[in-house]
Amino acid sequence: MLQSYLKIALRTLWKHRTHTLINVVGLAVASAACLLLFLTASFHLSFDRFHTKAGRIFQPYFLATDRDGSEKQNGSMPHPLLPALKAEFPEVEGVTRIRWSSGGVRYGDKTFSKMVRSCDPDFLTMFTFPMVKGEAKTALNDLGNVVISQNMAKDVFGKEDPMGKTLLLNQSGSWKNFVVTGILSDFPDNSTEQYDAFIRTENAAEYQTYKADWSHSDSGMYIMLAQSADRQAFEKKLEAFMQKYMGPSMKERQTNGYAKNSRGQQISLLLEPLTDVHFNTDLGGGGQGISKTYVYALLLIGLFILAIACINFINLTIAQSVTRSREVGVRKSLGAGQGQLMGQVWGETGLLCLVSLVLGLVLAYGLMPEFNKLLRTHLSLASFLTPTALLAIGGGLLVVTLVVGGYPSWVVARFNAVEVLKGKLQLNRPGLLRNALIVTQFTIACLLTACTLVMVQQLGYLHKKPLGLNQDQVISIPIGSDLDSQTALRQLRNQLAGKPGVVSVSGTGVNIGNGLDGNNSRYMYGFMYNKRELLCDWLRVDFDYLKTMQIKLLAGRDFNPAFSTDSSMAVLVSQRFAKQMGDANPIGKFIQPDSAKGKFQVVGVVADFNLYSLHRKAEPLVLHLDKNMALGYLLVRVAPQNLTEAMETVKAAWKTIAPKQEFNGSFVSENTERWYRKEQRLSTIFTTAAGIAILLSCMGLFAVALISIEQRTKEIGVRKVLGASVGSLVALLSKDFLRLVGVAIVLATPLAWWAMRNWLGDFAYKISMPWWVFALTGGLAVVIAFVTIAFQSVRAALMNPVKSLRSE
Structure with missing residues (x-):
């Protein structure tokens, strides 16, 4: 019996091989796309869930309003919060502070650049980073202890046993001895916290200054609650705690007119679950923050593509059902039951789905390397073999087989054997289901197309919008932790002095854009000035910064080596900061961000510029030359005539200064483009998905139109005999399908508008929603659909009516 069913299935599929090919190709492509997108979304959703105590670990953050009343989250915590909690x-x-430390590591005559983090002893027992050697409870008991990763142990020590060995770590410009007391397993790819080594928080140079200062925040933090504790109840308790320790600051905010936050408080201390930290872009997610909307968009796109392929399958199977009516009639007359007939069609469906899945898996594996580059994921063959992935693949195969085979098999099995064998089986006009399915797939295709066009417009706007500085022809060079930044800047100036094509040289503490070193940093200050709370980015620069970045000076003067006090107490402020101060003329005024740093005098006001991406508005800025803060990057403006030669000149000079250090210089214009890599990747995904959706929809429409026209051959012949023109026949055959496409456009337009309005909400600077995008999408959909069915329509209209009516 089974062998007979298989022979019939293969014979039927071969007989209708065009439709079989359309179904197999469609499902294979959809399966590959869906699988890759599912695995990527699954990777992001799995972040930090490998920690056995993840459900009890939280990241605390402050929730407060700024002067315009908008709420802001701040995950930077003051040092005394830990002992108080x-x-x-x-x-x-358990509770631990965590922050980046210096990355310089020295052992013997070798120097390495590593991710050195500072934390508290509880970190090792709170998080599930297994200890390969050493004891988690005691490994960081002493300030001179260091715990390193397996990867760092291999790089630094080779085959030596690191335990008990002494390392030199660069701490704020000075090298200190640390003894290796533990080796941690390497962090997995889906870990927010990444590291090469851990030392104690108290090793930070400024720790003693700020360990009791509730107004100074510079560390991230994690809290682990007891199993019986409730997060909401604990947050409620924190209200009284905040009044006790930060009451004066909250009262001062209220006096100065700051609005309360959504919880009715000036400042709230709240908890973000560890499993949500990766998705909180405000708190940063360890430098990898990504919106959950992005992840869900990947899942939806995969499901959309799969849905279109399934719709094609259902429509084609139903449309083909009439060609199988005589087979069904004969088999029913010979005693075949309805269940057997349904099983036959369902078996054919299952066979096609299985073949499509196998081809889809092969295609997904082949595309995986390029897909990993595009989305910066870490998919591998092992990703396909995880229990979750295998369950999803098996479950997906079962669901798709049931969905795409269920209704068509039911339709075929309900044919009346007597009517079929008498040749009286009449086709009804296309039903609601077929029309609904065609509308659905073109709605998805139009939705993806419109979203793609809006994304392309926004990305173009971001690249073209002025930042308030000139990012072109500027080379940014990471200094690294092995060099004294001021010495490196002086030497580079000397090396490039008089070189053709070099315009100016300066330095900065914060890179503009994402450089090749992959590091991001930000230093902010909040302080009071004339009873006004000021918040600003505190930017370390050097002489000629304005010249190098071509930032406009609006009032006062630039930093000048002729003024000896400029290196210690002079600052430049941005327009927004000057407005925050509330003074008509801020030149000559003094600000004091920190009692330990003393007062700084405003000597100039510069135009606002975007130090960070256009996801956020240009924040108030203070530029200073404080030598106690190291520079992170050297900046070289070069002439535009020969950028390649200029880069080589700078590279050669750098090799003279740091012969053992890799040159990671890059143009700032390239760095700023990396700000929007996530949006660019999403746009690429939408573009690809829209292309696949349109292709699959057109394949399905072509096949359905072909079958529909074949079934109306005699009607076309009669109309031609009665004088119908080719144009009228083409219009007759096309209008029903084009009407469905029109309905799809009407449905897709508001959905795309709503989705893109929410997506654009992530940007402080954005385009107005372009109406023409939706008009263009609709026009493209109509043209593509018409072209898809026009060939068959014209061919049918030109057919000799004698052939179509010969059997009458």
Whole structure:
């Protein structure tokens, strides 16, 4: 019996091989796309879930309003918060501060650049980063201890046993000895916290200054609650805690007219679950923050593509059902039951789905390397073999087989054997289901196309919008942790002095854009000035910064080596900061961001410029030359005539200064483009998905139109005999399908508008929603649909009516 079913299935599929090919190709492409997107979304959704205590670990953050009343989250915590939480709340089982430290590591005569993090001892017991050697409870008991990763142990020590060995770590410009007391397993790819080594928080140079200062925040933090503790109840307790320790600051904010936050407080201390940290772009997600909307968009796109392929399958199977009516009639007359007939059609469906899945898996594996580059994921063969992936693949095959085979098999099995064998089986006009399915797939195709066009417009706008500085022809060079930044800047100036094509040289503490070193940093200050709370980015620069970046000076003067105090107490402020101050003329005024730093005098006002991406508005800025803060990057403006030669000149000069250090210089214009890599990747995905959706929709429409026209051959012949023109026949055969496409356009337009309005909401600077995008999408859909069915329509209209009516 089974062998007979298989022979019939293969014979039927071969007989209708064009439609079979359309179904197999469509499902294979859809399966590959869906699988890759599913695995990527699954990777992001799995972040930090490998920690056995993940459900009890939280990242605290402050929630407050700024002067315009908008709420902001701040994950930077003051140092005294840790001991206060431990002392006042018995339900706090663990708490750790965590921050980046210097990355310079030296062993023997070798120097390495590594991710050195500072934390507290609880970190090793809170998080599930297994200890390969050493004890998690005691490994960081001493300030001179360091715990390193397996990868760092291999790089630094080779085959030596690192335990008990002494390393030199660069701490704020000075090298200190640390003893290796533990080796951690390497962090997995889906970990927010990444590291090469951990040392104690107290090793930070400024720790002693700020360890009791509630107004100074510079560390991230994690809290682990007891199993019996409730997050909401604990957050409620934190309200009284905040009043106790930060009451004066909150009262001062209220006096100065700051609005309360959504919880009715000036400042709230709240908890973000560890499993959500990766998706909180405001708190940063360890430098990898990504919106959940982005992840869900990947899932939806995959499901959309799969849905279109399934719709094609259903429509083609139903349309073909009439050609199988005599087979069904004969088999019913010979005693075949309805269940057997349904099983036959369902078996054919399952066979096609299985073949499509196998081809889809092969296609997905072949595309995986390029897909990883595009989305910066880490998919591998092992990703396909995880229990979750295997369950999804098996479940997906079962669901698709049931969905695409269920209704068509039911339709075929309900044919009346007597009517079929008498040749009286009449075709009804296309039903609601077929029309709904065609509308659905073209709605998806139009939705993806419109979203793609809006994304392309926004990305073009971001690249063209002025930042308030000139990013072109500027080379940014990471200094690294092995060099003294001021010495490196002086030497580079000397090396490039008089070189043709070099315009100016300067330095900065914060890179503009994402450089090749992959590091991001930000230093902010909040302080009071004339009873006004000021918040600003505190930017370390050097002489000629304005000249190098071509930033406009609006009032006062630039930094000048002729003024000896400029290196210690002079600052330049941006327009927004000057407005925050509330003074008509801020030149000559003094600000004091920190009692330990003393006062700074405003000597100039510069035009606002975007130090960070256009996702956020240009924040108030203070530029200073404080030598106690190291520079992170050297900036070289070059002439535009020969950029390649200029880069080589700078590279040669750098090799003279740091012969053992890799040159990671890059143009700032390239760095700023990397700001929008996530949006660019999403746009590429939407573009690809829209192309696949349109292709699959057209394949399905072509096949359905072909079958529909074949079934109306005699009607076309009669109309031609009665004088119908070719144009009228083409219009007759096309109008029903084009009407469905029109309905799809009407449905897709508001959906695309709503989706893109929400997506654009992530940008402080954005385009107005372009109406022509939706008009263009609709026009393209109509043209593509008409071209798809026009060939068959014209061919049918030109057919000799004698052939079509010969059997009458």
